[in-house]
Amino acid sequence: MVKKQNTKADIVDVARAAKVSASTVSRSFNHPNLVNPATRKKIDRAVKKLGYIRNRAAQAMHGKRSGTIGLIVPTIDHAIFAEVVQSFSEVLEATGFTILMASHGFDLDREYQVLRKLLEHRVDGVALIGLNHTEDTFQLLEQQEIPAVAIWNYSDQSRISCVGADNHLAGQLAAQHLLALGHQDIGLIFPATDGNDRALGRMNGAVETLAAAGISVPDEWRFEAPYDIGRAKKVCLEMFQHPHRPKALLCGNDVIAQGAIFAAQSEGLNVPQDMSIIGVGDFKGSAEIEPALSTIRIPAKNIGRISGELIVDLVASGSTTPERILCDVKQIIRNSTTFS
Amino acid sequence: MVKKQNTKADIVDVARAAKVSASTVSRSFNHPNLVNPATRKKIDRAVKKLGYIRNRAAQAMHGKRSGTIGLIVPTIDHAIFAEVVQSFSEVLEATGFTILMASHGFDLDREYQVLRKLLEHRVDGVALIGLNHTEDTFQLLEQQEIPAVAIWNYSDQSRISCVGADNHLAGQLAAQHLLALGHQDIGLIFPATDGNDRALGRMNGAVETLAAAGISVPDEWRFEAPYDIGRAKKVCLEMFQHPHRPKALLCGNDVIAQGAIFAAQSEGLNVPQDMSIIGVGDFKGSAEIEPALSTIRIPAKNIGRISGELIVDLVASGSTTPERILCDVKQIIRNSTTFS
DNA sequence: AATAGTATTGCAAATGTTTTCATAAAAATT
DNA sequence: AATTTTTATGAAAACATTTGCAATACTATT
Numbered sequence: 001m002v003k004k005q006n007t008k009a010d011i012v013d014v015a016r017a018a019k020v021s022a023s024t025v026s027r028s029f030n031h032p033n034l035v036n037p038a039t040r041k042k043i044d045r046a047v048k049k050l051g052y053i054r055n056r057a058a059q060a061m062h063g064k065r066s067g068t069i070g071l072i073v074p075t076i077d078h079a080i081f082a083e084v085v086q087s088f089s090e091v092l093e094a095t096g097f098t099i100l101m102a103s104h105g106f107d108l109d110r111e112y113q114v115l116r117k118l119l120e121h122r123v124d125g126v127a128l129i130g131l132n133h134t135e136d137t138f139q140l141l142e143q144q145e146i147p148a149v150a151i152w153n154y155s156d157q158s159r160i161s162c163v164g165a166d167n168h169l170a171g172q173l174a175a176q177h178l179l180a181l182g183h184q185d186i187g188l189i190f191p192a193t194d195g196n197d198r199a200l201g202r203m204n205g206a207v208e209t210l211a212a213a214g215i216s217v218p219d220e221w222r223f224e225a226p227y228d229i230g231r232a233k234k235v236c237l238e239m240f241q242h243p244h245r246p247k248a249l250l251c252g253n254d255v256i257a258q259g260a261i262f263a264a265q266s267e268g269l270n271v272p273q274d275m276s277i278i279g280v281g282d283f284k285g286s287a288e289i290e291p292a293l294s295t296i297r298i299p300a301k302n303i304g305r306i307s308g309e310l311i312v313d314l315v316a317s318g319s320t321t322p323e324r325i326l327c328d329v330k331q332i333i334r335n336s337t338t339f340s
Numbered sequence: 341m342v343k344k345q346n347t348k349a350d351i352v353d354v355a356r357a358a359k360v361s362a363s364t365v366s367r368s369f370n371h372p373n374l375v376n377p378a379t380r381k382k383i384d385r386a387v388k389k390l391g392y393i394r395n396r397a398a399q400a401m402h403g404k405r406s407g408t409i410g411l412i413v414p415t416i417d418h419a420i421f422a423e424v425v426q427s428f429s430e431v432l433e434a435t436g437f438t439i440l441m442a443s444h445g446f447d448l449d450r451e452y453q454v455l456r457k458l459l460e461h462r463v464d465g466v467a468l469i470g471l472n473h474t475e476d477t478f479q480l481l482e483q484q485e486i487p488a489v490a491i492w493n494y495s496d497q498s499r500i501s502c503v504g505a506d507n508h509l510a511g512q513l514a515a516q517h518l519l520a521l522g523h524q525d526i527g528l529i530f531p532a533t534d535g536n537d538r539a540l541g542r543m544n545g546a547v548e549t550l551a552a553a554g555i556s557v558p559d560e561w562r563f564e565a566p567y568d569i570g571r572a573k574k575v576c577l578e579m580f581q582h583p584h585r586p587k588a589l590l591c592g593n594d595v596i597a598q599g600a601i602f603a604a605q606s607e608g609l610n611v612p613q614d615m616s617i618i619g620v621g622d623f624k625g626s627a628e629i630e631p632a633l634s635t636i637r638i639p640a641k642n643i644g645r646i647s648g649e650l651i652v653d654l655v656a657s658g659s660t661t662p663e664r665i666l667c668d669v670k671q672i673i674r675n676s677t678t679f680s
Numbered sequence: 681a682a683t684a685g686t687a688t689t690g691c692a693a694a695t696g697t698t699t700t701c702a703t704a705a706a707a708a709t710t
Numbered sequence: 711a712a713t714t715t716t717t718a719t720g721a722a723a724a725c726a727t728t729t730g731c732a733a734t735a736c737t738a739t740t
Contacts, residue, residue, distance in 0.1 A: 010725090012727095023729080026729085027728085035688070056397075056462070057397040057400035057401055058725075058728085059726085059728075064728075066397065079422070082419070085416055086443070089416070090445075098457055101440075105430075116393065118438065120393055121407075140391075144391070284569060288598075289602060290605040351696065351698095360719075363722095364719060366696095367699090370699095374718075376718060394696095399698075401696080402724080402725055685737080687737090688734085689733085693730090694729085700723085703718100706717070707717085708714080708716080
């Protein structure tokens with residue numbers, strides 16, 4: 001007579017309440033067409049009454065998919081990742097997946113640990129940011145034969161699937177624009193490039209293009225700034241004190257570029273008359289800032305969406321051979337660059 | 341002789357390889373002190389060799405905790421949520437939890453669905469944004485007796501635990517600052533307030549304070565703008581066309597305020613001489629924009645961190661009685677407001 | 681009316697782990 | 711040397727579900 005009372009309802013409680021077997025209840029969820037509509041109705045009523053919620057953990061044990069996709073980001077606290085992650089997650093949620101998210105704070109060893117943890121949860125697939133990962137990480141991915149996609153970077157020799165832009169090209173395009181305007185005195189502001197292949201690719205693209213045009217950037221015009229508008233502004237402020245300063249600034253991303261614009265404005269420099277500034281990314285707000293920012297557009301929303309679509313494909317097909325999708329970058333010339 | 345080859349290693353494979361029983365392997369993970377160091381070493385070797393990864397799904401079935409916390413946000417694609425989510429997740433990850441994240445796009449019915457899905461995954465706790473949820477959502481939370489915390493809003497009568505700021509007060513403080521400067525011609529720009537108690541609270545706080553000072557905001561000076569810098573700028577641009585425009589703008593959040601500043605600049609209006617602008621939030625970049633934005637600071641990082649700590653506590657204690665934590669808001673007066 | 685086919689259901693085995701209980705071996709105590 | 715205590719391990723049950731197989735009931739066909 002001791003009904004279990006405190007503990008939550010499970011599938012056999014539902015079965016009992018609906019006066020059918022547990023198998024039938026299970027079937028009613030997973031293959032509704034195999035069960036009599038009348039029975040189904042009884043079951044639904046019992047489910048409602050008991051407040052039963054299915055247990056995906058128990059389902060996952062049957063080799064069924066867990067219905068989760070792991071997403072590993074350096075941090076979400078960057079406008080640009082937030083945008084990618086949002087459109088990525090929209091696709092997944094529309095397909096019925098849930099996202100297991102973890103961040104590693106730009107530490108690739110932590111990334112490996114985090115990946116392991118996600119695998120313990122038996123995610124059906126994993127998405128990572130960038131193509132720069134430790135050997136351990138790649139091996140784990142391969143050994144577990146789990147669908148994986150790298151978001152944000154493209155390389156035709158990537159070890160795992162990737163969907164992203166050619167950051168090297170982005171750097172080139174930025175440099176080309178400055179060159180085309182006639183600039184020679186060009187400064188560079190980039191984030192630290194270790195463990196960040198996005199920034200590295202862009203910087204290389206830029207300096208190579210400049211070098212090809214016979215322009216070398218002196219060391220005192222190369223600056224490092226983190227992905228943080230305040231810190232970037234401060235770095236630029238210092239630079240502007242310097243008597244001999246560049247006439248144009250090529251920034252590793254739009255956040256840095258925004259910092260640079262604010263720094264210039266606070267010093268009374270006119271952008272673009274006194275100082276041309278170009279960024280990379282075309283983030284939200286880059287079009288609205290005054291002056292509107294010239295930049296190289298990297299289509300974050302698209303990349304997120306396509307990554308999402310790709311990972312569900314890979315999960316569905318179980319395929320683990322790399323698929324590589326290149327997203328276009330293009331110059332977006334607005335009002336923060338000129339030459340006089 | 342048919343070794344299972346294709347399928348992934350499980351705990352009994354490890355046991356076999358280490359020549360011990362599955363129980364011992366399990367113990368070696370969960371209660372290492374109960375197993376002989378020598379045996380443990382054998383097991384570790386076997387684990388490595390087979391590339392074994394524990395299955396949390398199977399663990400979760402034993403009433404053990406799943407080690408996941410559900411996080412439901414309207415969208416991550418907002419600077420402010422990104423910041424909260426980041427510090428929230430840092431705390432959780434440090435404690436060994438993984439985040440199951442889902443978004444509902446400001447649709448409270450979808451929020452309910454999303455919550456159900458998270459519960460199917462047997463999250464150990466849930467965090468939501470704001471206190472405005474459907475009755476269904478609250479009931480589900482209560483019925484499942486799952487630790488829940490509402491992030492971002494505070495109310496001393498909240499039905500679930502909450503950690504956040506008093507948005508009503510934030511609105512008041514913004515209005516008070518403008519009043520203190522001597523402003524009378526004040527415009528309001530807020531996001532849509534349905535399903536968004538943060539915005540509603542702020543708006544009410546602001547209009548009540550203004551009303552108490554004998555100032556009523558005419559309908560043609562009340563504008564609605566989404567949380568989007570571009571759209572906000574556009575709304576302001578239209579407003580500025582109007583011959584009879586306000587002298588000060590009270591914006592529902594800093595993103596809208598930034599849009600307003602850019603709109604003013606693009607119209608050649610001087611901020612703050614011609615137009616004072618105040619926001620709410622103190623987001624990243626608000627201090628750096630030129631002119632630096634006056635705003636009401638809502639400590640996003642703190643809120644995220646404290647929410648994380650709270651949910652961990654609640655999960656550990658299994659407590660489900662609401663705990664309420666109020667985070668301070670305060671005026672941050674910078675250069676975007678004045679009176680002449 | 682007999683047969684074949686189909687729709688619906690239940691039983692039992694299987695999934696990968698944890699945990700209780702029992703047992704054996706080793707160490708400590710007398 | 712005998713006994714008690716401690717340490718280390720294994721066997722088996724339990725967790726919540728799914729699914730293959732078999733059984734039953736119903737429908738359609740001749």
